[in-house]
Amino acid sequence: MLEQSLVEKIRKDVDELNRMCAFYVKTKQEYGALMDKRKKLEIEKKEVEEQQKKEDKFLEVVLLAQRKKTKADDLSENLQQTTSQLERLSDSLNSGRTDILRKLKELPFPIDPHNFSVNGSVTKFRTIGEIAFEEETLRTLSELLDAPYPLDFEGTSFLSDEVVVNAASVDKAMIQIVQSVQALRFKVSDLLNAYSNIDKLCERVKSSNRYAPILEALFISNKPLSVEELAERTDFDKNITYQACYNMLRDRWSPNPIKRTPDGEFSLTTTGEITMKRYIEKYGSSLSRTQREEYLKQPVPPTTESRAEE
Numbered sequence: 001m002l003e004q005s006l007v008e009k010i011r012k013d014v015d016e017l018n019r020m021c022a023f024y025v026k027t028k029q030e031y032g033a034l035m036d037k038r039k040k041l042e043i044e045k046k047e048v049e050e051q052q053k054k055e056d057k058f059l060e061v062v063l064l065a066q067r068k069k070t071k072a073d074d075l076s077e078n079l080q081q082t083t084s085q086l087e088r089l090s091d092s093l094n095s096g097r098t099d100i101l102r103k104l105k106e107l108p109f110p111i112d113p114h115n116f117s118v119n120g121s122v123t124k125f126r127t128i129g130e131i132a133f134e135e136e137t138l139r140t141l142s143e144l145l146d147a148p149y150p151l152d153f154e155g156t157s158f159l160s161d162e163v164v165v166n167a168a169s170v171d172k173a174m175i176q177i178v179q180s181v182q183a184l185r186f187k188v189s190d191l192l193n194a195y196s197n198i199d200k201l202c203e204r205v206k207s208s209n210r211y212a213p214i215l216e217a218l219f220i221s222n223k224p225l226s227v228e229e230l231a232e233r234t235d236f237d238k239n240i241t242y243q244a245c246y247n248m249l250r251d252r253w254s255p256n257p258i259k260r261t262p263d264g265e266f267s268l269t270t271t272g273e274i275t276m277k278r279y280i281e282k283y284g285s286s287l288s289r290t291q292r293e294e295y296l297k298q299p300v301p302p303t304t305e306s307r308a309e310e
Contacts, residue, residue, distance in 0.1 A: 212286035
């Protein structure tokens with residue numbers, strides 16, 4: 001039996017992680033709703049401004065009247081307020097991700113080593129004292145770790161109140177769980193390292209009009225791309241595309257946002273993925289609407305292994 005004090009500590013930690021993820025999900029929903037609002041405001045503002053130009057010209061030339069505050073002005077103010085709110089929510093999302101990962105790195109997983117069942121080649125362990133992860137917690141962790149949902153990491157599936165391992169014995173299952181948790185914490189450490197430099201990396205990406213479109217193209221594609229494919233999708237010259245990719249592979253980019261595959265193609269590193277999520281939240285899309293629509297028509301590969309950090 002495990003000491004009650006340890007069980008209560010673990011319960012407290014899991015409850016806190018559940019609360020943090022619930023707040024993150026709520027913030028993410030608010031951010032999505034505001035993004036939709038901003039898009040609608042931008043469209044409406046453009047339509048109103050076209051009509052307003054004609055009316056202003058008429059007032060100025062025909063009626064010799066001074067221009068007054070218009071609907072377009074109101075829309076501009078609303079748009080600016082919405083953009084400011086989005087910036088604050090973007091900061092909150094970034095802070096939330098960091099806090100969740102820090103909590104996860106130090107989290108004692110509530111797996112009871114004495115409460116298990118073996119069924120053929122599958123071994124299951126129940127959680128300690130009926131401690132459970134909320135569904136939105138597991139979904140959030142899967143998102144942040146770029147892992148399948150339900151949360152599956154290195155052959156171990158972490159469910160709400162149990163852990164499932166493809167192992168035909170308890171001993172092998174326990175070894176597998178130890179390896180999975182160690183690998184998970186190592187991945188979290190890498191992610192935290194990237195988040196600690198995220199805004200600096202975003203500024204670096206923004207420093208050139210070449211970096212963001214290339215990184216966003218890789219982010220949307222969900223697979224490695226050749227220089228030719230990147231040039232085609234960003235409307236850049238092939239040589240310019242190669243030089244930009246080469247620059248992002250150099251030591252002065254630390255950590256690097258892209259990597260080169262054995263086939264000579266380019267893909268995002270974990271840092272690259274995190275950077276582009278944050279970049280798009282802060283600055284919006286770098287690709288044109290047509291370019292994004294062309295990307296979204298492409299089938300999504302079944303896995304995201306090629307996007308993980310080597």
